[in-house]
Amino acid sequence: MIPAKPPSPRTRLRRLNDKAAYDVGTIRAILDAQPLAHIGHLVDGAPTVTPTLQWREGDRVYWHGSAASRMVRASAGQAVCLTVTCLDGLVLARSGLEHSVNFRSVMVFGQAELVTEAAAKARHLEVMIDQMFPARWPQLRPMTAQEVKATAVLSLPISEASAxxxxxxxxxxxxxxxxxxxxxxxxxxxxxxxxxxxxPPLGPAPQVRRFQP
Amino acid sequence: MIPAKPPSPRTRLRRLNDKAAYDVGTIRAILDAQPLAHIGHLVDGAPTVTPTLQWREGDRVYWHGSAASRMVRASAGQAVCLTVTCLDGLVLARSGLEHSVNFRSVMVFGQAELVTEAAAKARHLEVMIDQMFPARWPQLRPMTAQEVKATAVLSLPISEASAxxxxxxxxxxxxxxxxxxxxxxxxxxxxxxxxxxxxPPLGPAPQVRRFQP
Structure with a gap:
């Protein structure tokens, strides 16, 4: 059930379209390899790009922020673009024009959805930590209701996406x-x-996942 | 002559403003340390984030693309936001809430200006290569007029910016x-x-600059 064609006109790569990929496996692997994301949203009508960390749960991508932040207020319920880029190398050619970089990138478009229910929000934040630092969550000082309230969790379906x-x-x-x-x-x-x-270190440092080539 | 205050309302950091910096030296150092940039622009009214490489010449930041690309056509003369992020570390706290990353980021806002004059465009492209790979440009197969024509160079003043x-x-x-x-x-x-x-390698590989902590 892997779509080999762009899911919408704006996800169709015009330039260098031999580099385009629309299959779910490729898109998921890139999102999973690089937590750093750049969220494009509007502030007073002007495009604004905010760096943040993303994580994936099934066919949705999530990010979070302070509930009071400009990025959250400007994104919730609004059109956004989430872009993730892995820079893999420098390509040195014989002419300036052919110089390039090796990279993997994903763009996900859609309306950002705010997770409103407190228990669901807490669960997503646990998943975020757990994906990055396996087995760490149960060792942490438990999250308070106030902390959950102060944190906004946003998400997009990975449907209108391209790599x-x-x-x-x-x-x-x-x-x-x-x-x-x-x-x-x-x-x-x-x-x-x-x-x-x-x-003083309390045992060995946690194992880190997700920053993998 | 370093402004210690935000140059405009949208560059004023609202959240965690002890992390904000507006001085030119800090902003330049971050731009110089990380060529990867994410450009926020509008496509049919929707925010879109395109990864590309940026370079700095004095108090302006530059990027380039195919003259035929959607990013170039959607950015030239339009409001954009150029964001550069260096991810420096993972911060593991005792609570989930205090987990964070160490980072340096810059946002530059403004109307993207297209460099139209061919000789100026060629000069900027030479600077781009030269900053990354010192002494390489004169060794390359010379750029043709057609290559200059097919390449668009865009820039922003680093005036409405924050780190x-x-x-x-x-x-x-x-x-x-x-x-x-x-x-x-x-x-x-x-x-x-x-x-x-x-x-077969023709001598040693070029020295690479700009990917520095």
Missing amino acids: KIGAGMPTDPPEDRDWPVWAGVIGMRQVLETPESDG | KIGAGMPTDPPEDRDWPVWAGVIGMRQVLETPESDG
Whole structure:
């Protein structure tokens, strides 16, 4: 049941459409590999891009913020675009034009839905922590009703979505391939540094998931 | 001549405003450390977030794209928001609420200006490559007039801009600090992998700049 075609006109990639992907598995894998998202929303009619973390539950993508934040107030019930980008490498070609980056990105469009019920909100926040730090949630100081109230959880269905992927070596045209300059790829990835505990460490640092190539 | 106050109402940080910074030096340093940007623009009235690379020349930020791209057509002369985010670490607190990330981000608002003059466009594209790969440009197959024509260069003044920075250890309230769970920071950074040449390597791989903490 994987749609191989764009789910709407605005998710159809016009440029470089050999890089386009619309299948659910590809879109999910990119969302799962990079929690950092950029939310596009309007503030007084002007486009605004707010960085935040996203997580996925089945066929929906979630993010959160202070219930008092401008991003939350401007997004709830409104048209938004959530974009996630993994930068995978620098592509050095023989001409400036063919220089590029290797990347995986996803854009999800839709109306952001606010989770209003407190128990549901608390459950989603638990999932957020649990996906990133397995087994950590039960060890934390339990969440209070006031904390749940102060936190807004927003979501979008992953239905109107597209992925774009750039991978591999430079694609110089044949007439440029013998130009005498170093060409190739310099890969990039995010790495985790050695954990630093706040005060004396209480056992080993938690395992971190989701920041994976 | 560094403004210590927000240059406009929409750049004033409402939430967590101890994290706000408006000084030019801070904003420039973040733009220079992370070429990946997310451009917020409107497509048929709906906010859309497109990932691309940015570079800075003095007090302006630049990005480029195919002259035929939807992002370029939707941004030129229009209100946009350019956001750059460096993810620096995961902050593990004693409560779910205090979990956070360390980050540096910049938002630049304004009307995107298209560089129309061909020689100016070519110069900006040279600067883009030169900032990332010093001394590479003169070694490349020279850019053609047709390539310059097919490429659009857009820019914004870095005047209506703000930075937001989260750094350091978790800020649990005193009553939570003795909760028996590991707390601290797990730093993150982008690293470059070993260069892979496309065919036999012609000398050493170029030096890469701008992906620095």
